Each structure stands twice: as structure tokens, then as C-alpha cells.
Amino acid sequence: MLVIKDLHASIEGKEILKGVNLTVRPGEVHAIMGPNGSGKSTLSSVLTGNPAYTVTGGSVEFYGKDLLALPPENRSHEGLFLSFQYPVEIPGVSMVNFMRAALNAKRKYFGQEPLSASEFLKLMREKRAIVELDNKLASRSVNEGFSGGEKKRNEIFQMAMLEPRLSILDETDSGLDIDALRIVAGGVNKLKTDNNATIVITHYQRLLDYIKPDFVHVLYKGRIVKTGGPELALELEEKGYDWIKREWD
């Protein structure tokens, strides 16, 4: 579904990604690990089209389409979802309005009629249950005043609502206590099918105990320098990143 070829990207003139290659197929779970500053979050930002970043080379195909040519909202409609490392607070915009706008924009993209209010609220209720999201949170402004755990649960709730084909979880485990981690990971696993895929970006092995990856990639200095199975994550947990750095510096 996703084919990244020799992707280069920079922010404010500084090159962060220096030739990333990655292929993801339906049903797969990929973990991308790496030390701080290696470009993990840049990769998720570039894939979703954050205007702060400039793509300076390479290509990304998503189901045969040139992903980089699409505006962020169309990437979303095509089925790409990012769970943000730092979900953005939007005061004054209620979750209900926010999700309805998102869902109906997607339906419009595919030539469907908007959902009626009752259909929509019913859908909200169903999906909320997946991540045990409190009704009170759903009626508040987007992420405003949410705790760290609530924000991450809210991200997975949105993922459930939008039913993406490829989800990128960017440091979804950061700032979560063990119970919240279990709920969030449980939500992700419930949403898993043979037709969708997940990229888990993480610094630690911890999350991978809950979301089992098929492949583990190590991103370092803007490139994927190592790829392996789940055992690679364990090796990194044990030995840290220094041995990778030594190999590549």
C-alpha cells in the first residue's frame, strides 16, 4: 500500500530525512525506532503533509497514488491517519463538530451523502467504547484540558471513527501510565484487520509488548539503517542505540 523511495526532507533549510526507503503492505505492523533526533517524527509529518517540512527528493506512493502531491486532507481521505505525538488543542471547537466535519468531508470525497445527526451520534457512541473514552471528553473542545492519557485515547478514538487504511502512531506511548497504555494499545489492536496496516514510531520497546510488530526498522540520521523482526526491538532495548551509532558514525 505504501512505497517510500529515497525520501529526502528538510525543515527550515536543514535536511532531516536523507533517503528513506520503506514498503508497507496490508495487514503488516511496522515499528520504527531510533534515538532522539533521528527523524522519526519528521517522517510522520512528511507523510501526512505538514507544511512546515519540505520534501527535497524521492517519492511516496500510497495505493498507487503520488501521496506527496495530495493536500493533507486528501491524504486523510485516502486512508492515512496520524496519531500525533503532541495532539493539538483547539479551544472552542467541540469534538462533535470536529469529527462530524472530518467524517462528512471524507464522505463527500467519495461522493457519499453526509451522515444524519443521529447516525453520526450513534457512530460516536460505538467508537468511543473502543478506547473507553468518557462521554464528557467527547463533548468538550478538541483536546482542551485533556490529560496526556486522555489525549492519546482521543487520538485512537478518532482513528476508530475514520477507519484508516494506514495508521501512524507517533510516540503514542509517551507520557502514558501502564493502564492508559493498555487501553490505547487495546484500541489499536481491536481496529487491526488484514486490510489495514500500522506504523508504530517509538523510542522504547514497551509499546511493542502490546502491539506486535512484523518488522522493526532503525532510523538513524535520516536513514533506515537496520531492519529486522521483533527480536531487533528486544536487542535495542537491551543494548541501547550506541552500537548502531558506532556502526554508522
Next chain:
Amino acid sequence: MSSIKQYTDIFHAYGSAIDAHSAPVLNALRPDALKALENATMPRKGDEDYETTDLNELFAPDYGVNINRVNLTADPAEAFRCDVPNMSTSPYYFFNDVYHHDADTLASRGDGVIVSSLRKAAIEHPELVARHYARIAPLSNPQVALNTLLAQDGIFVYVPRNVVLERTLQLVNIMNVAQPVMAVRRVLVVLEDGAQARMLVCDHTQSRDVQCLSNQVIEISLGEGATFDYYDLEATASSSRRASTLWAQQAAGSNLLIDGITLANGITRNGYHISINGEHAETSLLGMAIASGEQHVDNHTYIGHNVGHCHSNELFKYVLDDRATGAFSGKILVAENAPKVEAYQSNRNVCASPAAKMFTKPQLEIYTDDVKCSHGATVGQLDQDALFYMRTRGIPEHDARTLLMQAFMSDVIDGVRIEALKDRLHHLVEKRFAGALADCGECSGKCLRNKK
């Protein structure tokens, strides 16, 4: 050349006619007003607190004044249909500056409430009106002096001690002129101790091709423990000019909410001058402006905490598009020996186009130490992170912007204390933004144009 002269000339020529169509209480103040205007000039652009608005120029065109009180034969129900659903109001009308009489629904209440033409009230209750008329708004302000010189009528609202008016008073100002006219309106609101009332003022212009000027002075006196809401909604036209000044004084424990909203206009200068003279009084001063095209909106505010233990909260928000210009200048004053005052002021602005301009001047003047005061002002754009976040969820950029702009205004609307009006305002703001900030689109006043 001072634009005042043409109006004093009118007074010199037609003073007796002006008096003849008004009431002695109002006439009694004209000599003082004239005296005050003798050496006065209207502030010019660049003067302190008039950095972006030229009041002299605003008054300069050769406006006609309706001295002989020619009544327009308009039917209010035809011209205006209030469409705030689920809100039942007692409507009163001004056609230009002529008060429309036939809606005196409160006369039968028998509890002493007066809502009537100011002229009529000044004849029927001269002492009551004289006690308050031009007592709060000072003649040293040339706008007030000019209004006092020429005002022949207005609306008078009187709520006696401990009387609660449940139904919202609605005052509808409709400008419809064939030639340039200055409407001279006066609003006098007196709430005795413990009284409660709410008032919604809607400003509309039907004649969209002829320039007209609304010159209005609003005076509000709140007794101890009185509660008053004043919602001022302007949805006029690019030909409209508005110079409005509101003067309020609050006794101990009173509660005043003012919400000034500009959705569509030409050039507007609003002044809000609030004196808090009693402890434990509370003041909320809210405002918003959505401006596009060549709209100009200037709000000037002053909240004087003359005693301790009182609380004020002020919030003004602007979204400016196209070549629109916005200005805000606000002062919070805490007097000496006024301890335990809390006063907060905030002005947030979004410029949405390269040619939009915003000028803001928030000010604190504090003469005692035991206070909690703050002010903040920002001029910027919509939150780019929020915009991106929304787009990753599939919301198209234009829709995301509209949602964010609505959200930006929501805390001003949330200050409204009438649920139905709050819902209506959310809807109006949504419509206003959905029209790509183009024109008033739909407003609570049914413009003749919209009917066609």
C-alpha cells in the same frame, strides 16, 4: 475645519423647531451643550485614542437632520422580523431616529415599569428623566454635547426597585434614507436597586446606497444590586457610519454585561465608558468584530474602578479580512484606595488577508497595590498547528479555517446570558464566515434586499 459648525448652525437656525418637537427636560440642556461645543473640535485621526478613526471626518458630510420629526409610514412588522428563535422579546423601533410608538406593551403591568419614547417620558415624568438625562454622559465629550444639542427623542427604560423584567427588550434601529441623514438617538436606561432587565439592540440599514450616520448616546444607571444585560448587534451596510458612545455607572453589587457585536458595517466607532462606583459590582464587557471589504471597526473602552472589591472582565475579538481595519483601545483604571480589585482585559485579533490592519492599545492604570490586573493583546493568524491537525483528519482547509474562526469567536458569544440569543449568534457568526467574509449574508434584520 471643524465639522461641528454645520450642526451648531442648524441649531442656531432651527433651535425653536427642535425644541418644539421635543420636551422641556431635553431642551433645558441645549444651551449647556451649545456652550460646550463653542470651543470644541471633533477628534481627528491620530489624536490620542483616535489613532485610526477620524471623528471630525465622520461628522463632516452634509447630513440632513430630521428636525420636524417627519414620521416614516413604515410598518415594523413589514420591515423587520426578529428571527431569534425561541426568544420572545418586547420590540421597540427607531426608523432612523423616529421612535415607533405603538408597541407600548408594558404600560399595563402596573408595577411602574416605563419603556417609552424619551420625549413622552420627559413630558409625563419630567423629574425622573431630568434626574438621569445627560447626567452620566458628560457634555465635555463633543460627541455627547452634539447629541444633546440635537436629540429630540429616544427611548427611556425605567425599572423600579426590585422589579424583574423577564422578557428581553428589543430595540431595532432601522436606517432607511433617500438622502444623507444623521440620526440622533438617545437611549436612557435606569434600573433602581435590585431591578433586573435585558436589552437587545439591533442596528440595520435598508438603504444601502445612501450614506447615513447614526449618532447615538446611551446612558445606563444601575442601582445597588441591579442586573442589566445590553446586547448591541450591528449588521448594517457599507454605506453606514456609526458613532456610538455608551456611558454606564454602577452602584454597589450591581452586575452589568455589555456585548457589542459588529457583523457588517461601514465605519463604526463605539465608545464604552463604565464607572464602577460601588463595591462588589461586576462588569463584563465583551465585543467582537467580523470585518471584510472596507469595513472599519473601532472600539474604545474605559472601565474605571473607583472603589475597591469590584471585578471586571473584558474581552474583544476581531477577525479582519480583505482591506478591513480594526482598532481597539481600552483602559482599565483602578483608583487610589480601591483595594481588592480584579480586572482582566484581553484583545485577540486575527488578520486573515495581506491588506487587513489592526491597531490595538490595551492600557492599565493602577493607583493602588492590592489588585490583580492583567491585559493581553495579540495580533496574528489562526493556529497553524490546529489547521494542520484538522486537515490530517480530512477537513478541507477552507472548512478548517471557518471552524477555527468560529471557534475563535466562541468565547465572546458564550458570555451571552440568553440561551436563545447565544444559539442565534453562533449561527449568525457561522453564516458570516461561511459567506467567505463577504457580506452580511443573512442577518437578524430582514433587509429589503434579502426579501426580493
Next chain:
Amino acid sequence: MNKDNDKNKMNADEAPMNPENGNAARSPKADSNNTGDANEDIIKSATTGDYKYGFVTDIDTHVIPKGLNEDVVRYISQVKGEPEWLLDFRLKAYRHWLTMKMPRWAHLDIPEIDYQAISYYAAPKQKEGPKNLDEVDPELRKTFDKLGISLEEQMRLSGIAVDAVMDSVSVKTTYKERLAELGVIFCSISEAVRDYPDLVRKYLGSVVPYRDNFFAALNSAVFSDGSFVYIPKGVRCPMELSTYFRINAAETGQFERTLIVADDDAYVSYLEGCTAPMRDENQLHAAIVEIVVEDRAEVKYSTVQNWYPGDKDGKGGIYNFVTKRGLCRGDFSKLSWTQVETGSAITWKYPSCVLQGDNSVGEFYSVALTNNYQQADTGTKMIHIGKNSRSTIVSKGISAGHSQNSYRGEVKVVPKAANCRNYTQCDSLLLSSTSGAHTFPRIDVQNETSVVEHEATTSKINEDQIFYCNQRGISTEDAIGLIVNGYAKEVMAKLPMEFAVEAQKLLSISLEGSVG
């Protein structure tokens, strides 16, 4: 000013040198369960600290008769042996000044000033331009020693080059030769007029034209001395440059003029200090500082302003009416103003940045502390003209006694100045119920890509913090000093080390006797 009172004047001229007795009147240390009233007493007694620099130097001074007219302007120019163009400049300024009125827009109560009751030129009598230290009058040397300003070049510990200005003239500039090796010019402006006329003529009045304001016009007509700094292309000035201003003579005004030019890629950090004797009459100080910053150059200008503030009843003190402005002309240029203002009876001062170059940066960090009957109206202007220009304003006002302390600022972004950023934080701390703190910012944004933020708070000193300190055994007076210094820390941190220590002490001293 000069409500001439001969008796007082006599006393003032012989004012005793008794700087150190300020602590004698302090109350005993506070108990931890002090009531508010007891706190108030301590605070009052703590703010009666004396001004340390109030002595008068007994030195033969050449003072011209009081009054201002064209002849005086011509005389000053002639005494200084100035070229014709400079005399012209002065005369034009003088004639323009005559048409102007003193500005009254500030939140200040400025008494009428009789400009004919001031002498416009006073110079310690000594040979022009001492070649070495031995030629400097020993009394003068003692004066600056006492002020902690070393004119001895051997004293390299401080590592600061000093231009010392007493009354109207520069007394001595140190380290001149060593700086000259790098091409850095650091001298009195009089010398600069003589030795580098082209440079001075090119830049003088280019940032602050004589028409700019009433005091700028006055200064341009009668300025006597000041410092000139030129840092050539690519040079990082290896030491802090400093001017020390001292008013000594009675009934004189001080009108110095400082001009700093940092050429492409240059860097300089410049310090300014000032003191004056205690006199019962008010004295006028109307200076101009002009700074030009070229491509990628950086200038840091730090001031510790400690002019005599007047006594606790508001008698005497300096009127400090100063125009300071820098032009960030070059792309990526940077100008940073840091000021600690504790002195002067009245301060009227707005160090500003005109950010003309693309990506230029302006900064203003200020602590203004007023006590007793001092009045301060100070702040900054940031004029964004260049694209991507950025500015930061941090202002901390502290008001004690019966003082009035105002922040006044303007941030302007012109239509073509795309992507500008300004952040302003403006806090006021009130230490007495009879003091005032005011905030008057103006924000004028004329394009859609810029972001300007202003936040301001005004509050009383936190009693919980004082109590917390008390509970830990710290007296109320010390606690206030601690809290105020903590409050001002963000700004103090911007001062060069040598100054920061002095400024910190100054804050505590200026506060002695003050919270209510």
C-alpha cells in the same frame, strides 16, 4: 526646576559625603508572624536607604553663564573647535527647538522647566585630552575611583574600556591604543569630530534627527560630549566598552551624545552608568544615543541608570529625558537594549529599535524601580520594516513609596514586513498602596503574516512568598529584596557579569525602606 533657593543651593554645594549610613535607621528583624502593619513599617524603614553617590567633587570647574541663545550654541561649538557643518547642525537644531513645546503626553507630572536658568556648558578645568594618567587631575581620578570606575589601565581585572564623562566633557578614555590596533575607534565624540569627521558627519543625526522631539532638538543644539564607537567590518570588540557619566557641577544640564556604529559582522557590548551628586534642586539630563547596526552585526547596549533620584520627600533629583534609538539597518543585524533604571526623579526614556534589515532582531529588557516620589515613563518602540524581523520586550516595573511607574511601548509592523514576530511581557509589581503602575502599549499590525503578542500583569508583592521566607528565617526586608531580584532576574541575566552584580545590589538598596 530651580525654584531657586539660595540656602539650599549653598548646602547642596557642600553636601557631605555620607553615603554609607543608610542602614542605621533599620527596624529590628521581622518576626515570622508579622502583621501587615508591622511589615509596612519594616518596608518603610527599609526604603529610606541613602544614595551612595551623592558626593560633590571639589574641583575647579569652568561653567558658562546660565541661559540659552544662539551665542551660547556658537560658544559651545567654538570652545570645541568644531567645523562649520557641525555649528550649522547645532544652529538648525536650536532654531527648530524654539518652535517646539515640551511633550506632555507621558504619564508624568513634569514641573515647568526654566531653560534659561541652566548653564549649558561646564568642564573640569584641565588640559585638553590628557595623554596619560598623570595628566588627569588627581581629584578627578579620585572621583572616578570612588565611583568604582578605574581609569588605571593597569587594572585589567575588570577588562572594560572606559570613557569617563564629567559634566560636559570626556575626562579620559582608557584602552584606546589597544582597541586602535583592531581598528576599533572608542573616543569622546569631540575627538571623533576632530579625528574622524567623515564618519561622524555620515552618522550623526541619522537615527535621531534633531527634529525628532523637543529634547532631541535641545541636545542637538547644545550637546557637549559623549562617546563615539566605531567597530569596523568583521571585528568582535574584545572587551566591554563603557561610558561613565557623572554630573558634578550645580545648575548645569548634561547633554551628552553617544554614537555607536557597528559595521558588517561586527560585535560590541557597550555599558553605560551614571550618577550625580545629591542636590536639592533638579538637574536636567537630556542625552541622545544613536546606534547603527549593519549586516549581521550585533550591538548590546546595557544601562544601569542611577542618577540621583531626589530625597524621600521628592526634593531634588535628576530629570532624565533621553532619546535612545538604534537602526538595525543590515540584514540579520541585532540590537539589544538592557536597562536597569533605579535613579532619577523623572525618567522619560524609550530605547527603540528600527528593524529595517530583513531578519533583523531587536530586544528590550528593562527593570524600572521607582520609590518615594520618583516618576518613570519608560519603554520601547519596535518598528518592524524588514521581513522576518523579530523583537522581544520584557519589562519589569516595580513601584514603591508614592512613585508612579509607567511602561509605554509601541510595536509597529508595516505592510511589507512579512513574517514578523514580537513578544512582549510586561509585568508590574506594586509594593505600596500609594504607588502606581501603568501600562500603555500600542500595537499596530499592517499585514497578515506577522504575529504580535502582548501580555501584562499587575499585582501586589506576594504575601505568601514573604511569609514563606519569614518562616524560613528570612526577614521581611530581605525577603522583599530576594523576591524583587527574582522578579527582575530575567532582565538582570541579560546584563554583562560586571554590571549584573552592581545592578542587583542597586535594586536592594533602592528598595530599602519601601513596601506598604
